[in-house]
Amino acid sequence: EVQLVESGGGLVQPGGSLRLSCVASGFTFSSYSMNWVRQAPGKGLEWVSYISSSSSTIYYADSVKGRFTISRDNVKNSLYLQMNSLRAEDTAVYYCVRDGWLEYFDYWGQGTLVTVSS
């Protein structure tokens, strides 16, 4: 069974940093591209970042470019999102999402809440 378990969310002040983690199980993590998607409270879904299976290709949404860094460790079956210079508008549930073989988002984690507030 595919499982994606996020952690690392919490309350942080504006301008602060946070590192999210996602541990994958139930599939060969090193064979799949991964993404982070977020959802602000009561709002819709927003794609944040993509990383290919070998980390050779990385994309970011304009809203986080230069502030967030995606990475992965295929030995530890883990995906990360380093978030710096956090703003109130980054407040959201952050989901770890797998890109299936057909390149659509086929499995999602349960999400971790990040709250940016003073």
Add this chain to the structure above:
Amino acid sequence: DIQMTQSPSSLSASVGDRVTITCRASQGISNYLVWFQQKPGKAPKSLIYAASSLQSGVPSKFSGSGSGTEFTLTISSLQPEDFATYYCQQYNTYPRTFGQGTKLEIK
């Protein structure tokens, strides 16, 4: 970036009804479209991929159609568990973009 526009934004329907949600892309995306269902406090779940292919384990009451810029999701014989928010998303290019969502409520 490709803009995805869903209509309607909200929809009231009764148990047993059939409903259709529309999603339009600002430029052609072939059939690279997926539909998600999201219930409160839960992660989205994929229903339809490649515009019209049913995700494994999803009941056949859900169906999708379309290609290019116009797509539809149809849900037949609504049951209480189908009342949720539905999103379309294009995966033709990055950045991946979502529709704003359609909230399906019980009348």
